[in-house]
Amino acid sequence: MKHGLTGLLAGLLAGAALTALPALAQESVKIGWAISKTGPNAGGATISLIPNYEMWVKEINAAGGLKLGDKRLPITVVEYDDRSSSEEAVRAVERLINQDKVDFLLAPWGTGVNLAVGPVFAKAGYPQLATTAVNERAVELGKRWPNSFWFLGQGSAGAGALVEVLTNLRKDGKIGNTVAMVSVADGFGIDLSSAGRPLIEKAGFKLVYDKSYPVGTQDMAPIVTEVQRANPDVFVAFSYPPDTLGLTEQSRLLGFNPKVFYTGVGTAFPLYKQRFGANAQGVMGIGGWDASRPELQDYFKRHVAFANREPDRWASPITYAALQMLQQAIERVGRVDRAAVVKELQTGSFETIVGTMKMKDNIPTNLWWVGQWQDGEFYGIAPTTNQGARAPLFPKPAWVAQ
Amino acid sequence: MILIDALLSGVTLGGMYALIAMGLTLQYGVARIMNLSYGEFLIAAAFLAFWFFTGLGVNPPAGLLLVVPLAFLVNWAIYRALLTWLVARAKTRAALEVDSILATFGLLFVIQGIALVAFGGAYYSYSYLAVPVSVLGSTIAANRLVALAAAAVIGGGLYLVMTRTRLGTALRAVAVDPVAAQLVAIDIRAAAAFAFALGGGLVAAGGVLVSMFLTFSATMGVLFTMKALIVVIMGGVGNLMGCLVAGLLLGLAETLVSRFVDPGLTLAATFTLFLGILLWRPAGLFGKAAR
Numbered sequence: 001m002k003h004g005l006t007g008l009l010a011g012l013l014a015g016a017a018l019t020a021l022p023a024l025a026q027e028s029v030k031i032g033w034a035i036s037k038t039g040p041n042a043g044g045a046t047i048s049l050i051p052n053y054e055m056w057v058k059e060i061n062a063a064g065g066l067k068l069g070d071k072r073l074p075i076t077v078v079e080y081d082d083r084s085s086s087e088e089a090v091r092a093v094e095r096l097i098n099q100d101k102v103d104f105l106l107a108p109w110g111t112g113v114n115l116a117v118g119p120v121f122a123k124a125g126y127p128q129l130a131t132t133a134v135n136e137r138a139v140e141l142g143k144r145w146p147n148s149f150w151f152l153g154q155g156s157a158g159a160g161a162l163v164e165v166l167t168n169l170r171k172d173g174k175i176g177n178t179v180a181m182v183s184v185a186d187g188f189g190i191d192l193s194s195a196g197r198p199l200i201e202k203a204g205f206k207l208v209y210d211k212s213y214p215v216g217t218q219d220m221a222p223i224v225t226e227v228q229r230a231n232p233d234v235f236v237a238f239s240y241p242p243d244t245l246g247l248t249e250q251s252r253l254l255g256f257n258p259k260v261f262y263t264g265v266g267t268a269f270p271l272y273k274q275r276f277g278a279n280a281q282g283v284m285g286i287g288g289w290d291a292s293r294p295e296l297q298d299y300f301k302r303h304v305a306f307a308n309r310e311p312d313r314w315a316s317p318i319t320y321a322a323l324q325m326l327q328q329a330i331e332r333v334g335r336v337d338r339a340a341v342v343k344e345l346q347t348g349s350f351e352t353i354v355g356t357m358k359m360k361d362n363i364p365t366n367l368w369w370v371g372q373w374q375d376g377e378f379y380g381i382a383p384t385t386n387q388g389a390r391a392p393l394f395p396k397p398a399w400v401a402q
Numbered sequence: 403m404i405l406i407d408a409l410l411s412g413v414t415l416g417g418m419y420a421l422i423a424m425g426l427t428l429q430y431g432v433a434r435i436m437n438l439s440y441g442e443f444l445i446a447a448a449f450l451a452f453w454f455f456t457g458l459g460v461n462p463p464a465g466l467l468l469v470v471p472l473a474f475l476v477n478w479a480i481y482r483a484l485l486t487w488l489v490a491r492a493k494t495r496a497a498l499e500v501d502s503i504l505a506t507f508g509l510l511f512v513i514q515g516i517a518l519v520a521f522g523g524a525y526y527s528y529s530y531l532a533v534p535v536s537v538l539g540s541t542i543a544a545n546r547l548v549a550l551a552a553a554a555v556i557g558g559g560l561y562l563v564m565t566r567t568r569l570g571t572a573l574r575a576v577a578v579d580p581v582a583a584q585l586v587a588i589d590i591r592a593a594a595a596f597a598f599a600l601g602g603g604l605v606a607a608g609g610v611l612v613s614m615f616l617t618f619s620a621t622m623g624v625l626f627t628m629k630a631l632i633v634v635i636m637g638g639v640g641n642l643m644g645c646l647v648a649g650l651l652l653g654l655a656e657t658l659v660s661r662f663v664d665p666g667l668t669l670a671a672t673f674t675l676f677l678g679i680l681l682w683r684p685a686g687l688f689g690k691a692a693r
Contacts, residue, residue, distance in 0.1 A: 038514065042523035043619040050523075084621075185666055213665035216625055218418070218616060219653075221411040221542070222660035241525050242617035249615070253534045253543050266525075275527050309524075402529060 029066050029336065031057070032078040032102035034092035034117075036109050039084025043241060045109035047269060048132055048315035051307035053106055056323040058306070066327065069334045082108055086116035093117045097124045103336045104326070111135050111187050122147055127342050129326060131319040134158065136191050142362025147342045151318050153363045155188075158286060159196030161369030161382040162262065163203050165284070165392060166234060168384070170205075174394055175259050180209035180232035182223055182247070184240050188265060192238040200236075208232050217243060224250040234260040241266030244285070245275060252279055252399040259395040260284060268371060268378050270310035280373040282396035287314025288371020288380030290388030295353040313371060313378035318364075321352035355387065407540040408661040409654065414542060416653020417550035418612060420557055420646045422626055423633035425604035431640020432577045432597035434495060435485055435502040439510035440605060440630060441623030446513055447473060447609025448618050452526055462530055463548070466610050470603045477602025480509070481595045489594065495580075510623065517620035527617040545614040552611055556604065557646040564642060573597055577640040578690070605630075632672070636679055638689025647687055651675065 033053060036045040057075050065072035078100045082089035089108050096102050097120070105126045107114055111133040121128040122145035131151040135141065138150035169175045179200055183189035189212060200207060208230040213223060224247065227235060235258045237247050244266035251261070266272060267285020276283075289296055299320060303311045311317065328351075329344040330336075350357045358365050368380035372392055379390040422444060429437045450469050454460040460468070488505060492498035531545040564570035575583040576593045583590055612618075633652060637644025652672055659671040679687060 037523060038518065038621050040621065042518075042621045043525045046523035047525075182665070211665050213660070214669045217665070217668065219411065219415045219657065221415075222408065222657050223665050225407060225411070226661060245525075245527050245617045249532060249543075253532065254541050255534070269525070271525055271527060275529060402532065 026068070026073060026336070028074050028076045029068070029104070029330075030076050030078065030100065030102045031104050031106060032080075032096035032100055033106040034080040034082045034089050034096065034108050035106075036084040036113070037081040039082075041084035041109050041113070044132065044265070047312050049109050049319055051303065051309075051311070052316055052319040052323065055303065055306045056320065056327075059302075060327065067331045067334075068336070078102055082113065084113075086113050089113045089117050090120055093120045097126065104330070104338070104341075106323075107131065107133075111191075115141075118145055118148055121145070125338050125342070127326065127329075127338060127345060129322040129345075131322045132315045134188060134191060136195060138363055139361045146346065146362070147338075149322070149345060149359060149362045151322050151364055151367075152315065153367050154195070155191040156195035156199070157367070158369045159192055159199050162196065162236065162284075163199045163205075164384065165370050165382045166200075166205065166260065167203050169260065169392070169394060175233040177205045178208045178230070178232040179205045179234040179236060180227045180230055180258075181207055181236045181238075182209070182227065183212045183238040184215055184217075184243055184264075185212040186215045186240070188240065189238040192264070196236070196238070205234070213243070215240065218246075220246040220250040221254075223247070224254055224256055228254055228256040232258055234258060235262065237263045239264040239266070241269065241271075245272070248272075248276060248279075248283065252276075252402075255399065257396065257398050261396050262370075265314075267373075268313040270312065273373065273376060273378075277402055279399055279402060281375070282373065282393050284370055284372045284381070284392070285378070286369065286371070287312070288368035288378055289313050289317050289354065290368075290380055290386075291377045292388060293353070293355070299353045314368070317354050318367075321350075321354045321357055324352040325350040325357055404661075406538050408657055410537060410540055410542060411661075412654035412657030413650060414546045414550045414653070415657055416650035417553040418546070418649075419629060419633050419652050420649025421549060421553035421611060422605070422608040423630040423637070423649055424553075424557060424560070424642060424645050425601035425606075425608065426627075426630040427601075427634045427637065427640055427642060427645045428573075428597045428604065429601035430634060432573050433481070433485075433594040433601065434489075434498050434580070435481075435506065435598055436499050437598075437601075438503055438506040438627060439513055439623070440506075441626035441628075442510050442513040442517070443473065443477070443602060443605045443623075444609035444612070444626045445618055445620060445623045446517060447606035448613035448616075449517060449521055449526070449620075450606075451610040451613045452528055455528055455530060462610050462614050466607055469606050469610050473606030474599045474603035478595055478599035480602075481598040484509075485598070486591070486595075489591070514620060514623065521620055523620055525617050525619045528613075530614045532615070543615060545611075549611040549614070552607065553646070553649070556607065557642055560604075561642045561646075569596075574640075632676055634686075636676055636686055638683075638686030641686070641688040644686055644688030648679075 036042050061074045065074040080092035082092055107128050107130045109132050114130040114133040128148040134152045134155050136155050138154050183193035209227050244263040262284040264286050268287035273280050329341045332344055333340040366386055370382035371378045372381050374393050381390050381392045426440050429435050447469050451462045451465045454465040488501040533544045534541045535544045572588045572593055576590050580590050633648045637648030655671050655675050656668045660668050
C-alpha cells in the first residue's frame, strides 16, 4: 500500500514536471490545421493542399526541424477534418488555438472557408496564408486583417490577364472579337465572371453567350451545343473541376473547336492531362507555372516521390512557396512571435520554388493567371510581364480521336 | 432539329437519373430500408470500375459482370448481418424507417472512409467509349447511349419480372402490405433481403455505367443519394416504371430549360416539377395514396 502511494506521488510529480516543461524550454513547434478531408471540398484539398502541408513538415523534420535562434526544433502536427463546412472549420480552428495551443496554423481549403475562419485567425493574431482562395476583396481584407495573406489574389487580376492574352491575339489579327462565356453559379465562377464581364466588353469583345449553370451540373451537352451555335472565336469557362472535364469532353465529342479554349479550376490538374492526353494540347486555363525553373523541377520530383502523383500547376507550387515563406519568416524572427512573423511576411523578400516572393497589400506580386498545355506541360503565359512567360500556342489544334 | 437535339440529350440524362434511382426504389419500397449510404455504394462501384479498367484492363461493361453480383452479395450480407436486427425489433414501419436512416447514415461514413483510405479524396475520371455517335442527325456520346440503353433494359426487364412472375408478385405484395403478405405464405424476411440485395446490385450497375462519363470522388456519394431520392419520391416509392418515367421527366425538363431558357434555371425547373407533381399526386406519379 505504501509502495503504491509513493508510486502514485512519483507519477504525479513526473506528470507535473512534464506539463511544466514546455513553459521552461520549447521542445517542438506545434503546427495545426483544419482541412476538408471529407465533403465536397475534399477533392480540391487532397490535390492542392494536403500533400504540400505533409511534405513540408516531413522535409523540415528530416533536416532537424525549424531553426529557432541557435537550435532546431521539430514540428509536431495537430490536424482536424472540417468536413467541408465553414462552421466546423471555425470550431476546429478555435480548438486548435485555445485547447491545443498550437504555435502556428496553416489555412484551410477554399475561398469560402478561408473567409469564415478569417476573423478567428485575426482575433488571435495567427498568420493566415490562404493559398487556395481567389477573392475580389483580397486587398481590403489584407488591410482589415493584416495577418491574412491571399496568395491567389483577386479575380479581376485573373480576368484581366486573360483579356490581355485575347487582346494581343486580336492585335495580331489572329482572332475576331466574339467570346462565349459560361460560369459555375458559385464563389469562384461568380467572382471571375462578374470581374471578367466588364473587362471583356471594355476591351471591345462581344459576348455572344454569357450564362451560368448550377454546381453539380452533370450534363454539359445543352450548354456546349448552344455555345457552338453561337460560333465564337473564344470560349471561356470559369468552371469547377468536374465541369472543366465535362465541358472539355463534350466540346471534343461535338467537335466544337474554337481558336481559344479556356477552362477554369481543374485545367491545371495532372488529371486533365491523363484524361485528355494529346487533346490537352493548346487548352488554356487558370494557373500555370514556369516549368523551366530547376527549383520547380526539383519540387516536382519530390512531390511525385512523396505523394505518388504530380502536383497541380496552380495552387500546389504557390502553397509550397507560401510554406517556404512561413519557414523563412519564423527562422528570421528566431522565436514563436506571431506578430513579428506577420510583419516579416508583409515586408520581407523570400526565395521560393516559384522565384522571389514579395507581398504587396498582402498579395504576392508575381502570380500566374493564364496557363496553357503545351507538349504535356502547363506553362504560364500571362501576365506577360512575368519572368518566364511563354508565347501562347495558336490556334488551338483540332481535337483528335482518343 | 434543335428540338430533336435537346430531346435526345434530355432522354439520355433522364435515363441516367432513372438508372441511378432504380435500386433505391427497391430498397426503400420493398425492403423498407431508407438507405442513406446508397450513393456511397454507387461511388464504390465507380471506383471498382475505374480500377478494373485502368489497373486490370477490364472494360466497364465486362466489369458489370463482376461488380453487380459482388454488390448483390455484399448487400445481401449487410441486410442479413445488420439490418435484420432493426427489422426484428421495429414495432412499426415508421420506427424501422428512423432506425434504418440512422444505421445507414453510419454505414455511409464507413464506406466513404474505406474509399478515402484506398483512393484518397481526389477526383477520378477515365475515358471509355467517349466517341461521338450520330442519332437522327444530332451528336451524342456513345457511353451515355450505353447507359440509357442499360436503364431501359434493366428498368423494362425488372418491370416485367415484377408484374409477370411469381417472385415479382411476392415482392410487390411485400411492398403493398407486409403483414397481409405473410397470410399468403410469403416469407417477407427473405423477400426483403432479396429486394435490398437486388437494389444494391442495381446501384452498382448504375455506378459502373456513370463512371464512364462522370468525374467522381470518394466524397460525392450524397449527391447521388439526393438525386435518386427525388426520382424515387416523384415516381412513387417502390415502382420501377415510376422511376423510369420520373427520371426521364427530370432529364427532359433540365435539358429543355438549359437549352431554351437558361442553364442557371435548371435547378429551379427540377424542383418546380417535383413540387408540382407532389401537389397533384402526393404519393408520386405511380404511387398508391396512403389511407
